[in-house]
Amino acid sequence: MEKIIRALLGGLVISMVLAALFPSAFLKDDAKWTYQSDVGRVDVTFAGDVRDGQIDVQGKSLRVDRPQWIHDGKHNQGVVVQFPVSYLKRTYEITLKPRGNTKEMSLGMSFLGKDLRVRNRRKPAYVCFENIRVNGKTVAEEQTVWHDKPFRYHAQNISDNSVVTLSFDIQKPLALTDIRWERVIGLFMACSLLIFCSDILKRLVNRFNKKNIVQVIAENYRNIDGVYRRSFWIIFGILCLAFGFHAIQFMWGNHDWDYAEGSAFSWDGRAWEGRYALNVFKKLFLGGVYLPLIYDVVSFLFLALNAVLLCIYWRLKKRIIYFVLCGLILTAQPFTLCMMYYVHMLPETFIGVTLALTALMLLEKIAFEKGSRTRKVVCSLLSIVLLNLSLAMYPVLLNTIAVAFVGKLLVKSFEWDSSWGQFRSYFVPYAVSAINIVFGILFYKLVLTFVFSLYGGYNAQTLPLDQIPERLVVLFEQSFRQLCEYPFPFISQGILWVFLGFTVLVVLHICSMGNFKQKIVRVLLLGGALFATQTAMIIANEHLIAGRIELFGLVVFETLVMVVVFTKLKKLHNLSVLATTGVIWMSIINDLDCLRVWKLGFDAEKMLWNRVLARMEIQKDFDVNRKYKVIQIGRPISLRLRFYKKLRPSKRVHNYGNSLLSYSYDAPWDLFHACEFYYQTEFRGEHPHPIHPNTKYRAQLKRLWKAGILDKARAWPHENGLIVWKDVILFVTDAQLLEDYKKQFAKEFPRKFEQKS
Secondary structure, three states: OHHHHHHHHHHHHHHHHHHHHOHHHHEOHHHHHHHHOOEEEEEEEEEOOOOOOEEEEEOOOOEEEOOHHHOOOOOOOOEEEEEEOOOOOEEEEEEEEEEOOOOEEEEEEEEEEOOOEEOOEEOOOOEEEEEEEEOOEEEEEEEEEEOOEOEEEEEEEEEOOOOEEEEEEEEOOOOHHHEOHHHHHHHHHHHHHHHHOHHHHHHHHHHHHHOOHHHHHHHHHHHOOHHHHHHHHHHHHHHHHHHHHHHHHOOOOOOOHHHHHOOOOOOOOEHHHOEOOOOHHHHHHOOOOOOOOHHHHHHHHHHHHHHHHHHHHOOOOOOHHHHHHHHHHHHOOOHHHHHHOOHHHHHHHHHHHHHHHHHHHHHHHHHHOOOOHHHHHHHHHHHHHHHHHHHHHOOOHHHHHHHHHHHHHHHHHOOOOOOHHHHHHHOOOHHHHHHHHHHHHHHHHHHHHHHOOOOOOOOOOEOOHHHHHHHHHHHHHHHHHOOOOOOOOOOOHHHHHHHHHHHHHHHHHHHHOOOHHHHHHHHHHHHHHHHHHHHHHHHEOOOOOOHHHHOOOHHHHHHHHHHHHHHHOHHHHHHHHHHHHHHHHHHHHHHHHHHHHHHHHHHHHHHHHHHHHHHHHOOOOOOOOOOEEEEEEOOOOOOHHHHOOOOOOOHHHHHHOHHHHHOOOOOOOOOOHHHHHOOOOOOEEEOOOOOOOOHHHHHHHHHHHHOOHHHHOOOOOOOOOEEEEOOEEEEEOOHHHHHHHHHHHHHHOOOHHHHHO
């Protein structure tokens, strides 16, 4: 307890010092700009018909400027009075003496903050004026202003050469809501944990004093079990073979255009999707830029590491062939390519799996190993943080956590002799792990709600409670149906039957071994692991079926089945190895086939956009130096389907295998992005959303309809598939949608010649 108190007090002191030295790092954006500004302003100008007016200013700690822009065109010279401002309240008295050729004048006063700009965009540097008095009369009590939102006051009936006294209290505003408390708390926790672990750090330092860093790393590497080391490198090498073409060709999906073009990643990731830690690794270690090859290689490394960790967690028998086969089932199937379509989130997603598995292994260590209560509390807190970070990288990893945890109970159940005493020693300690997992999920939800104020939205909005029973029934059916049906391209039916057969063998083994209690518990745990593949969808507002989701649920369950087969069905060793090798071989063949289709489709779509550019440039109304409103009727054209070996894939494959096959490489929500990406200028001024048509989209289509442009438009590649008219570029890819718009506008906005006819 003394060590904990010392760590907390030390963490408090260090975090306070760091916060005092670098306060802007712990303030929200508006407050951050206010912190960087230390100047307040009062701009004084003449109002009315005054000629040759001048204003003399007196006061302490003032800076008076008479810039050219403050002239009113009548030779009247206004003044800009600047003065220091801080978080401490200061009182200023300013004496103004206006001179002009009229007996009575009016003065306009603007109270505002500093003209603070970043990349030529003005930022809100706030100041708070209190008790503003003009000639002793209070004109305002409290005004919080910045440059673009000043407080204005007109002093009237001011005589020539008279004295106007202006006084006020001023300070920079700061409220508790302006502080990023998550950063303050995070810094405090990090500092406290660092002090708590100082003894470990001291031992590490002592080791480094005797050996150099290379020797220490080499020694620790050699201490890792040889089976784990060799399995890791074999899996990594095969992944490079299976997916290396993707890395070398530098292909990307429709979400990645901005990042490939050079837009920087933000620290908070895609918080509106619940992924506020998505870009942390890239920002810390990769410079926050979009890097070909590196992203894939780092992802392969963590994929291989995840495979080994999962096998260790499930206590797979220590044989290289078992680790490699199970690891490749987890990583080498085409499901992995569903994630590789979203290159910008590759590294963190697989790092998130690593964090989740590390947290689960840490929780197991807490449950079964002896140690001080203090150490267990610290390890529990660390596991909760790791689970939170894992979900913050990709919320669907909740499926992986659930399947891995229930799978651990299933593996453990094969050691249970059905007695109550052994049940308590084997399973009851996992209740603490389950509680910590729930706390990790709640912590993630609390961060979204109170830190990022995210109460709803894609990937973050939860299902209403009254709809959960209906969702459970749907997911229960889906969890079992997925054993009989793969709605994804590049995954053959033969692979499905292999895993279904092994699942049936596991069920038969459970039913033929042990007493009734053991059979019931094991069957329930196997069914629970299968249902756990849908965990994220139980609470998600949107029910999704996609390969990138099944990668973290169904594929993990398949790996669990093979771990049980290799561990328990020893008589089927040769058959299991042979069948699994065949599955992995076919998976790699399908990976390479998928990458072939991706490459051909990627190049074909780039050539298509070159044709669009050529067609656009010959339009008589096109001006390279002009900004256009881009209107696209229909979704982007995807050409990958043309290179698929099945000329007409089923509707189910088309709907559920979007990222593997049918998505275009152009972003449908950002019109002509791919086209402009390969052009020398930016010609887009506005590009209203075509998928969810908004007011701007409808207004532009209405213009085109009334001008008769929609009448002559046709679907691409017709010569009128692309039309440049005035400040609008119209691109049509869907003939039926074009006709629907024309019929709709014909009813709403009938034209005269149509009425005559």
